[in-house]
Amino acid sequence: MATPNTVNGFSREMFENWTVQMRKGVLDLCILKALSAREWYGYALVKALVAVPGVGVAEGSIYPLLARLRRQGLVTTRLEESNEGPARKYYLATTEGRALAEEMEAYFAEMLRGVAGLQAAVNAEADRLPGTLPTK
Amino acid sequence: MKNWTTQAEQRLTEYLAERATREGFTGEDAVELKEDLRRHIHEESQQLPAETISLMQLEQLLGKLDAGYRPAVPASDSRPARLPLRWRFWSWTAGVVLPLAVLLFEAITRFCGGVFFDPVPTWWHILLVAMVPGLNVWLLRSRPGTPSRWSGLAAGFSLGVSLFYGALFLPIVHLSLFALLAFGIGFLSLIPILAAIQSWWIGRSKLLETSEPTRFRHARRWGLAAAGLALLALEGPGLWTRVNLQLALTEHQTPSAALTRLRWFHSESSLLKACYEGNRGTSMATDIPGWMLRSWQFPAAALGLNRLQTADSQRVRELFFRVTGKPFNSLPPPSTRLGTGMMGRIDPLAEDFEFDSHTGGDSVAVRIKQLDLTESRFDGHLYGDARLGYGEWTLVFANGGRVAREARCQIQLPVDGRVSRLTLWVNGEPQEAAFSTVAKVKAAYREIAVVQQRDPVLVTMVAPDTVMVQCFPVPTAGTMKIRLGITAPLTGASWDLPRIIERNFGIPATLEHAVWLQGNRSFSLTAETDSQSSTPDGPAHSLSAAIHRDGFLTDPLVWSATGLSPTPESVWCEDSHATPDERFLIREPIAATPPAATTPPIVVIDGSAAMAAIKDRILEALPAGQSILLLADDTARKITREELSKVRFSGGRDNEPALREAIRLAKAAGGGPIVWLHGPQPVPLAQPEALLQLLERGSNLPSIGECALAPGPNRLMETIYRSGILHRLDRLDNGALSQGRSTRQAWKWRRAASADGLPGKQVSDHLARLWAIEQVESNHAPDTAAARSAIGARYQLVTPLSGAVVLETREQYDRHGLTQGDPSASPQVPPIPEPSSAMLILITLTAALARRRRAA
Numbered sequence: 001m002a003t004p005n006t007v008n009g010f011s012r013e014m015f016e017n018w019t020v021q022m023r024k025g026v027l028d029l030c031i032l033k034a035l036s037a038r039e040w041y042g043y044a045l046v047k048a049l050v051a052v053p054g055v056g057v058a059e060g061s062i063y064p065l066l067a068r069l070r071r072q073g074l075v076t077t078r079l080e081e082s083n084e085g086p087a088r089k090y091y092l093a094t095t096e097g098r099a100l101a102e103e104m105e106a107y108f109a110e111m112l113r114g115v116a117g118l119q120a121a122v123n124a125e126a127d128r129l130p131g132t133l134p135t136k
Numbered sequence: 137m138k139n140w141t142t143q144a145e146q147r148l149t150e151y152l153a154e155r156a157t158r159e160g161f162t163g164e165d166a167v168e169l170k171e172d173l174r175r176h177i178h179e180e181s182q183q184l185p186a187e188t189i190s191l192m193q194l195e196q197l198l199g200k201l202d203a204g205y206r207p208a209v210p211a212s213d214s215r216p217a218r219l220p221l222r223w224r225f226w227s228w229t230a231g232v233v234l235p236l237a238v239l240l241f242e243a244i245t246r247f248c249g250g251v252f253f254d255p256v257p258t259w260w261h262i263l264l265v266a267m268v269p270g271l272n273v274w275l276l277r278s279r280p281g282t283p284s285r286w287s288g289l290a291a292g293f294s295l296g297v298s299l300f301y302g303a304l305f306l307p308i309v310h311l312s313l314f315a316l317l318a319f320g321i322g323f324l325s326l327i328p329i330l331a332a333i334q335s336w337w338i339g340r341s342k343l344l345e346t347s348e349p350t351r352f353r354h355a356r357r358w359g360l361a362a363a364g365l366a367l368l369a370l371e372g373p374g375l376w377t378r379v380n381l382q383l384a385l386t387e388h389q390t391p392s393a394a395l396t397r398l399r400w401f402h403s404e405s406s407l408l409k410a411c412y413e414g415n416r417g418t419s420m421a422t423d424i425p426g427w428m429l430r431s432w433q434f435p436a437a438a439l440g441l442n443r444l445q446t447a448d449s450q451r452v453r454e455l456f457f458r459v460t461g462k463p464f465n466s467l468p469p470p471s472t473r474l475g476t477g478m479m480g481r482i483d484p485l486a487e488d489f490e491f492d493s494h495t496g497g498d499s500v501a502v503r504i505k506q507l508d509l510t511e512s513r514f515d516g517h518l519y520g521d522a523r524l525g526y527g528e529w530t531l532v533f534a535n536g537g538r539v540a541r542e543a544r545c546q547i548q549l550p551v552d553g554r555v556s557r558l559t560l561w562v563n564g565e566p567q568e569a570a571f572s573t574v575a576k577v578k579a580a581y582r583e584i585a586v587v588q589q590r591d592p593v594l595v596t597m598v599a600p601d602t603v604m605v606q607c608f609p610v611p612t613a614g615t616m617k618i619r620l621g622i623t624a625p626l627t628g629a630s631w632d633l634p635r636i637i638e639r640n641f642g643i644p645a646t647l648e649h650a651v652w653l654q655g656n657r658s659f660s661l662t663a664e665t666d667s668q669s670s671t672p673d674g675p676a677h678s679l680s681a682a683i684h685r686d687g688f689l690t691d692p693l694v695w696s697a698t699g700l701s702p703t704p705e706s707v708w709c710e711d712s713h714a715t716p717d718e719r720f721l722i723r724e725p726i727a728a729t730p731p732a733a734t735t736p737p738i739v740v741i742d743g744s745a746a747m748a749a750i751k752d753r754i755l756e757a758l759p760a761g762q763s764i765l766l767l768a769d770d771t772a773r774k775i776t777r778e779e780l781s782k783v784r785f786s787g788g789r790d791n792e793p794a795l796r797e798a799i800r801l802a803k804a805a806g807g808g809p810i811v812w813l814h815g816p817q818p819v820p821l822a823q824p825e826a827l828l829q830l831l832e833r834g835s836n837l838p839s840i841g842e843c844a845l846a847p848g849p850n851r852l853m854e855t856i857y858r859s860g861i862l863h864r865l866d867r868l869d870n871g872a873l874s875q876g877r878s879t880r881q882a883w884k885w886r887r888a889a890s891a892d893g894l895p896g897k898q899v900s901d902h903l904a905r906l907w908a909i910e911q912v913e914s915n916h917a918p919d920t921a922a923a924r925s926a927i928g929a930r931y932q933l934v935t936p937l938s939g940a941v942v943l944e945t946r947e948q949y950d951r952h953g954l955t956q957g958d959p960s961a962s963p964q965v966p967p968i969p970e971p972s973s974a975m976l977i978l979i980t981l982t983a984a985l986a987r988r989r990r991a992a
Contacts, residue, residue, distance in 0.1 A: 043175065060201040067161070085137055086174065087350050088175070
């Protein structure tokens with residue numbers, strides 16, 4: 001029988017912790033990737049990021065990340081006066097930020113390929129050693 | 137844009153502060169995060185249909201923004217979060233109360249201004265400094281909803297001003313700390329530094345709590361810029377002047393680049409202030425720009441790296457003239473503050489530090505505060521038949537200071553005029569002067585005035601038709617009254633009233649120079665723009681006028697006889713100083729002869745700023761011939777008439793090189809005439825010996841006709857006038873410039889033992905003084921200098937060889953071998969009708985009667 005924290009036989013809390021860790025890493029990549037392509041108005045960037053499936057962060061959580069990236073010199077900002085309210089802040093990745101984004105993206109792609117490759121390896125091992133569990 | 141309720145605004149501010157803390161952000165990072173979140177919420181709020189964002193709408197927005205958001209517990213107190221008590225105490229104490237208190241203290245006592253520098257020399261400075269506590273009060277009392285642009289602007293301005301003043305006091309912070317620890321005093325100079333720190337802290341607090349940090353920071357930058365601009369406007373000209381003055385004092389080429397820059401732009405008040413600092417004269421503290429350049433010496437001296445240095449006052453005063461074209465003492469001394477009211481009157485320190493090191497000296501030097509000419513009266517009599525005038529100038533000096541002062545001035549006399557009477561009032565009684573050699577009268581004055589601190593007055597001649605008057609002491613809170621009698625011939629039909637060309641005392645703007653003129657024929661008094669004619673007064677004519685201060689200081693006042701015959705007649709007088717066989721002195725005119733053709737004069741034109749207004753007159757008066765024109769612009773530059781019309785006169789120019797060059801050229805040409813058109817030359821010569829050598833050596837000595845076209849002292853003239861080659865041109869006209877000298881009536885003098893059969897009329901015995909002046913000053917007189925000096929003393933004349941001094945007691949006169957003048961024998965302005973005229977009428981009537989009897 002499953003405990004209240006257990007759904008479909010696994011711990012929900014554990015899954016949520018894992019997604020938090022996952023999002024943290026991927027969010028940096030998403031931000032740098034977006035800002036490598038062009039300059040973004042902060043509000044629009046946040047809206048675009050929260051719309052990415054699976055990112056699932058609160059809008060207010062992105063600003064601390066952006067501040068950290070700016071402090072690290074990966075992102076630059078500029079202000080533009082607005083007649084309709086506070087000055088608008090625009091973000092753009094620096095050269096270092098773009099280089100890091102490319103490297104992160106390559107690493108992420110490699111990792112995805114690795115994960116996909118791992119499945120094939122598991123299947124091959126099952127064929128080589130009869131008696132082990134089939135993959136499906 | 138949506139409207140926000142106060143509660144919503146306040147709640148947002150609280151949320152943002154809490155969120156920044158939750159994220160672990162502090163300082164600028166916290167400010168930036170709050171700003172980003174606020175911007176986001178603002179964008180979100182724009183999507184809402186409601187026109188006003190209330191607390192409820194805000195809570196919805198925050199819930200969407202923040203996954204971990206918990207609505208706020210309703211606050212019981214709607215007031216904004218306040219600073220901790222101890223910070224509030226320090227903010228109010230160091231940011232408001234102490235700066236205000238020290239400003240008031242300095243404004244009243246001028247404590248710092250009397251010792252180091254004047255931090256608030258004008259009302260603008262006081263306003264600027266008062267804005268620091270004022271703006272800090274406003275910032276401390278403002279609510280979080282205050283528009284960020286205003287609070288940022290205020291914080292920036294307050295920070296800018298307080299940083300500037302804090303930095304000014306940093307160089308003496310070690311002295312303050314030492315005094316504070318050792319004696320318990322010295323806190324005052326630390327207050328601006330504390331105020332600067334506190335202003336920064338108050339601004340930072342407002343930044344952390346503001347709803348628009350970007351706007352706040354932007355406005356703060358504008359506030360800082362505004363403070364910088366205000367300080368630049370107040371201190372920029374002074375700083376520019378001080379920096380270039382410093383460079384000019386160290387540069388040795390002439391003219392220096394710094395001097396050229398200063399002539400282009402300078403702050404006259406800053407230059408003048410510098411004239412009263414340094415190693416001579418007074419020891420007044422400096423101004424803010426002066427302090428900015430000098431204050432580094434304090435920490436450097438404390439570290440043993442340097443010694444405190446003071447500028448050479450003489451050089452600074454020379455540069456003042458070189459830059460402005462004006463003698464430094466032609467302007468009132470720099471006021472300690474604003475002149476009137478509490479801040480002007482209470483000046484307890486400055487005066488005590490003011491030291492006049494020139495008492496009893498040969499120069500007029502620094503202007504003394506609170507020493508003024510308070511009364512001025514001139515009484516004159518025109519002797520038309522004798523073609524001479526006599527005037528008495530009564531001057532009353534008042535000293536409002538705490539120490540006795542010496543009043544000094546140079547007075548320019550009428551052309552060929554000499555002082556023939558000197559009176560000092562001692563204990564209300566007029567005392568006449570003793571006339572003797574210059575050395576004797578100077579020695580007596582120095583001993584009595586400077587050593588014994590008693591009452592004398594001294595008059596000596598320092599330049600052509602120019603005397604130096606020294607009176608000491610003008611007592612504390614008292615007055616000193618003197619009278620100068622002046623005898624001078626008419627030049628043509630005119631007699632220039634004497635005027636002060638250099639002084640160490642002030643003349644109140646309200647002072648009126650009371651003029652009374654009389655004569656046995658009609659006359660007029662002409663100023664630059666005005667003219668007044670005499671009116672009949674009994675058997676004579678008189679005129680009364682009240683001349684405004686500026687009128688008698690700058691404009692020449694010319695007293696002119698009307699209806700004089702163009703051909704003068706012989707006259708005679710009884711000379712009481714002569715031996716019986718030469719008792720009667722006769723003056724006969726020598727018929728004018730056409731001037732001999734001479735080489736055209738070399739014309740030296742002063743390039744100083746004072747000459748700019750007279751350029752057109754000079755061009756008109758210049759002869760059309762082949763005169764050599766030399767522009768005295770610190771060098772000797774040959775120019776043409778066309779070039780002269782384009783010359784831009786600026787600053788004060790050294791005329792010595794041009795004059796030296798002119799003398800060389802004139803000598804080479806066989807001793808032709810030189811005409812020197814000039815303004816003041818109030819600074820000492822660079823190479824006086826080189827000039828004197830040219831005048832003392834060789835045979836082809838030129839004659840120099842000088843014409844002062846702007847009033848002021850002239851050290852160059854003082855140096856060369858004793859050589860005898862310098863003479864005064866009475867007017868700037870074509871004739872004088874063509875000849876190099878004024879065309880004056882020449883006279884023949886002779887003497888007789890009896891009055892029988894003498895030609896012409898008997899006139900005033902002033903005629904004998906004119907003869908004596910010629911005898912004393914003529915280079916061709918056969919007498920020795922001692923004999924000529926004795927003539928000057930006997931006829932009671934101040935000449936290059938004789939002076940006048942009034943002492944206090946007979947014992948003082950005896951001790952110095954001087955004989956006090958007899959009041960009954962001293963010249964005076966006669967009552968109307970004058971005795972001589974009445975006597976003339978009587979003699980004429982008697983002679984007519986005697987002739988009728990003989991004929992009968």
